[in-house]
Amino acid sequence: MLTADRAYHNRSPLDCMRAGAIGAAVRGSEGKEIRSTVQGRVAVVTGAGAGLGRAYALLLAERGAKVVVNDLGGARDGGGKSSQAADKVVQEIRSKNGTAVADYNSVEDGHKIVETAVSAFGRIDILINNAGILRDKSFARISDQDWDLVHAVHLRGAFKTTQAAWPHFKKQGYGRIVMTASNSGLLGNFGQANYSAAKMGLVGLSNTLAIEGAKGNIHCNVIVPTAASRLTEDILPPEFFAELKPELIAPVVAWLCHEDNTDNGAIIESAAGWAGKSYIVTSQGSVLRKRIGDAVSIEDVRDRWTDVTDMSTAKYRESIQEASGELLNVLEAVRDGPKEDEISKTFQITDKDVILYALAVGTPISDLHLLYESHENFCALPAFWINTGLVALMESDIIVKAIPGEDISLANLLHGEQYLEIFEQPATNGPLEVRCKVADVLDKGSGAVVIVDVESYDQNGTKVAFSQITSFFVGAGNFGGRRTSPRAINAVEVPKRKPDATIRQMTNPQQAAVYRLTGDLNPLHIDPDFAAIGGFAKPPLHGLCSLGFAVRHVLRQYANSDPRLFKALKVRFTKPVFPGETLQTDMWQEGSRIHFQTKCVESNNVVIGSNCNLVSVENGIS
Ligand SMILES: CCCCCCC[C@@H](O)CC(=O)SCCNC(=O)CCNC(=O)[C@H](O)C(C)(C)COP(=O)(O)OP(=O)(O)OC[C@H]1O[C@@H](n2cnc3c(N)ncnc32)[C@H](O)[C@@H]1OP(=O)(O)O
Numbered sequence: 001m002l003t004a005d006r007a008y009h010n011r012s013p014l015d016c017m018r019a020g021a022i023g024a025a026v027r028g029s030e031g032k033e034i035r036s037t038v039q040g041r042v043a044v045v046t047g048a049g050a051g052l053g054r055a056y057a058l059l060l061a062e063r064g065a066k067v068v069v070n071d072l073g074g075a076r077d078g079g080g081k082s083s084q085a086a087d088k089v090v091q092e093i094r095s096k097n098g099t100a101v102a103d104y105n106s107v108e109d110g111h112k113i114v115e116t117a118v119s120a121f122g123r124i125d126i127l128i129n130n131a132g133i134l135r136d137k138s139f140a141r142i143s144d145q146d147w148d149l150v151h152a153v154h155l156r157g158a159f160k161t162t163q164a165a166w167p168h169f170k171k172q173g174y175g176r177i178v179m180t181a182s183n184s185g186l187l188g189n190f191g192q193a194n195y196s197a198a199k200m201g202l203v204g205l206s207n208t209l210a211i212e213g214a215k216g217n218i219h220c221n222v223i224v225p226t227a228a229s230r231l232t233e234d235i236l237p238p239e240f241f242a243e244l245k246p247e248l249i250a251p252v253v254a255w256l257c258h259e260d261n262t263d264n265g266a267i268i269e270s271a272a273g274w275a276g277k278s279y280i281v282t283s284q285g286s287v288l289r290k291r292i293g294d295a296v297s298i299e300d301v302r303d304r305w306t307d308v309t310d311m312s313t314a315k316y317r318e319s320i321q322e323a324s325g326e327l328l329n330v331l332e333a334v335r336d337g338p339k340e341d342e343i344s345k346t347f348q349i350t351d352k353d354v355i356l357y358a359l360a361v362g363t364p365i366s367d368l369h370l371l372y373e374s375h376e377n378f379c380a381l382p383a384f385w386i387n388t389g390l391v392a393l394m395e396s397d398i399i400v401k402a403i404p405g406e407d408i409s410l411a412n413l414l415h416g417e418q419y420l421e422i423f424e425q426p427a428t429n430g431p432l433e434v435r436c437k438v439a440d441v442l443d444k445g446s447g448a449v450v451i452v453d454v455e456s457y458d459q460n461g462t463k464v465a466f467s468q469i470t471s472f473f474v475g476a477g478n479f480g481g482r483r484t485s486p487r488a489i490n491a492v493e494v495p496k497r498k499p500d501a502t503i504r505q506m507t508n509p510q511q512a513a514v515y516r517l518t519g520d521l522n523p524l525h526i527d528p529d530f531a532a533i534g535g536f537a538k539p540p541l542h543g544l545c546s547l548g549f550a551v552r553h554v555l556r557q558y559a560n561s562d563p564r565l566f567k568a569l570k571v572r573f574t575k576p577v578f579p580g581e582t583l584q585t586d587m588w589q590e591g592s593r594i595h596f597q598t599k600c601v602e603s604n605n606v607v608i609g610s611n612c613n614l615v616s617v618e619n620g621i622s
Helices: 011-016 051-062 082-097 107-120 144-172 183-187 192-216 238-243 246-254 300-308 320-335 349-358 384-395 398-402 511-519 528-533 543-558
Strands: 024-027 044-045 066-070 097-104 126-129 174-181 220-223 268-269 273-280 342-349 413-424 430-443 446-457 462-473 503-506 564-571 580-588 592-602 607-613
Touching: 011 462, 011 564, 024 051, 044 107, 044 183, 051 097, 051 126, 051 246, 066 107, 082 097, 082 300, 097 107, 107 144, 107 183, 126 144, 144 174, 144 192, 144 220, 174 192, 174 246, 183 192, 183 462, 246 268, 268 446, 268 592, 349 384, 349 511, 384 413, 384 430, 384 543, 398 430, 398 446, 398 511, 430 462, 430 592, 503 592, 511 543, 543 564, 543 580, 543 592, 543 607
Parallel strands: 044 066, 044 126, 066 097, 126 174, 174 220, 220 268
Antiparallel strands: 024 273, 268 273, 342 430, 413 462, 413 564, 430 446, 446 462, 503 580, 564 607, 580 592, 592 607
């Protein structure tokens, strides 16, 4: 059975189209009304004479809050003063039977604003720091005054009001603060250097207040609004401007002020009836030196710059302690010195990778659970989980370094053997860390064999899979090394009797061209000249591609094509397969172990010799 929308349960089609973005269209009346939203709470809204502040004040009052409508009544650039703006909003609130008082103080005199709340209503519960001015000028033209004034209102103003409200919040064990930042701060904006800096300052202020207030039930969050307001009217195009109603943002801010909202230290962006969360992420980065005593040269930085700036596995750190902890791990690693035979890499697995792999190993459309991310049984084919380790190895030089002697050509690198064991089904979406370590190097005469153990960990640090990748370097043997290894996991012979079952499937001539898109970009499989250096008349198919076909055949025959019944396998790639050739998988069942052997029909060569363990579970192996 298919679920209509597995991954994006309860979200609108538009949300689903935003796949991956953290956010949601804000739905007006769909949800049950929150009865106690802010009833009886005392809220101070600065800059509430117009625009966003006014919308916040009106909504909070409508939901039963007692509101201090603060507005200095100044112009957009901070000049002038008037009581009219605040008075008008207070009248509006009162005309709807709401409770409000006006306050005309500058936010720089924050204590006076808070005093207004306390003397009118006896307390303060909510503080929305919304007041702001603009003094836009390109950086070269910004005067000290332009800088100081913008900072005084936005950053110092928020500091002063919050400083005055803080003791009240602490005493009563409750407080909700909203800081107003801007995409000008998060992303920068031409002509707004002063404003951008102040807005980012508010993010920093909120981050720390969230930490310091947490124990006392004081939450501080940031709203990043894009609204039609005095500040934006001549900046945004008119048709866009019309859709940026402050009323569409007010509920988001009201929810941030609500006692049921547990967010603290969040940055919430909102505009045009949409809201989303922003945060700062950091790349996995790269250690720039080998040992603890080493200096770091500019060349070290240059050589590792790709890894330093690779954001594909970037992550959010919850706290400064987490960031420091990671630093300690780095120091630990550097102290232990380099491990020339070890690497680790984190991949960001997506449903798309899983589906592409399934397609690249000939999965028919009838196996929808391998091809459709919204299928209730959607999962990856077992051999998919080998791919990450193989790609990590292909990108590193640990295998080449492990072989004695120079002149190792990658054209002579063949996938020799493969072991895989899955402990827990890894998630099809999310980070997967692979840790690869050279286990042994063998001298097979005609070639050198490098055995690499690969452990895969999910985002919780759980070891979900183990694989052993054995590569065969043709012509790199005879270096006087050992021939066998206690570390090698060996395949067993298939039974002598006739196979219990057989499945045939033709690969197509583009098979390698498609398969390489799953990650193994080895030119051996696509470039005839490169393949010729390795002694091939044409590019051979990836070993893992043939294996993907074979494992699917076994699952189809014995496990209703359910990869979750798979436990482990060991194979040897005995002969190459070429795209377009037909694979025939012969299978023998012995309890929950299925032996299989795959032949190339055209050449009659055994191309994969192996055994495969399937876990026997209820309704499992037939
Ligand atoms: C960096 C990431 C790592 C992984 C990278 C993979 C990247 C991919 O892009 C590459 C690929 O997918 S290549 C395609 C898939 N692989 C193949 O087609 C290889 C097929 N196998 C062969 O051609 C031969 O077995 C051949 C050529 C391998 C060996 O044949 P011979 O030289 O004739 O060897 P033989 O005389 O039969 O045996 C000599 C000793 O070697 C052992 N041996 C044989 N085949 C082996 C194999 N496939 N793997 C491991 N060991 C193997 C034999 O057992 C023998 O040793 P001993 O005498 O000790 O038993």
